[in-house]
Amino acid sequence: MMDSNLHHPLWNPNKYTRTHSQARELIKICGKKGFHLIFPKHIPTFLGELKSPCLILKCAFKKNLSIQPKNLDRKQFLETLQQKLGQNTDPATSVECTTQDLMAAVTEDYNSQGKWVTTNPARSKAWWNKEQLNNLVSLRNKARRNMLKDQNNKAQKEYHHYQQLFKQKIWELKSSHWRKFLAKRGPEHA
Numbered sequence: 001m002m003d004s005n006l007h008h009p010l011w012n013p014n015k016y017t018r019t020h021s022q023a024r025e026l027i028k029i030c031g032k033k034g035f036h037l038i039f040p041k042h043i044p045t046f047l048g049e050l051k052s053p054c055l056i057l058k059c060a061f062k063k064n065l066s067i068q069p070k071n072l073d074r075k076q077f078l079e080t081l082q083q084k085l086g087q088n089t090d091p092a093t094s095v096e097c098t099t100q101d102l103m104a105a106v107t108e109d110y111n112s113q114g115k116w117v118t119t120n121p122a123r124s125k126a127w128w129n130k131e132q133l134n135n136l137v138s139l140r141n142k143a144r145r146n147m148l149k150d151q152n153n154k155a156q157k158e159y160h161h162y163q164q165l166f167k168q169k170i171w172e173l174k175s176s177h178w179r180k181f182l183a184k185r186g187p188e189h190a
Contacts, residue, residue, distance in 0.1 A: 073113055080109040127177035132169060140166050 084105040140162040147159040 072110065076113065077109055080112075081105055084109075127170075127173045129173055132173070133166075136162070136166050136169060 143159040143162045147155040
């Protein structure tokens with residue numbers, strides 16, 4: 001994320017107030033390297049304390065790693081790299097080509113060892129009931145947005161009302177799910 005508002009006073013050295021030219025250069029460099037602005041520069045991402053829009057321009061990036069480095073099988077990784085780099089021993093190849101081949105080999109082997117986690121929607125939060133909770137969640141979120149935008153007592157009470165309803169409904173669903181689970185297990189497991 002990058003704040004390109006050019007106004008934050010703590011980022012500048014003493015007696016150095018304007019950074020427009022340096023910021024333009026930074027944005028151009030980021031654009032050339034493949035970063036894209038998530039929001040157009042005229043759309044505010046949030047309202048400040050005094051309800052004036054604060055423009056924050058964000059650079060989108062993607063994480064390509066499917067496995068953490070600590071979980072990598074280093075022996076297999078080194079063997080694969082030696083095999084792939086052993087094929088490319090021509091001294092006439094340019095440094096750029098060799099670097100690209102090396103990076104491609106590292107990335108390919110690294111991602112081939114990736115451990116994908118399969119999600120099972122039936123297992124996680126088995127007590128969640130879409131029919132009962134989704135509407136309540138949307139009402140609560142809308143009330144929260146109104147509370148943050150308006151900052152008055154009525155909006156705050158409305159948000160707290162929906163928050164309490166949401167918590168109560170979750171407590172009911174969890175306890176009923178727990179009772180059903182215990183009933184399935186039978187008295188011999190109690």
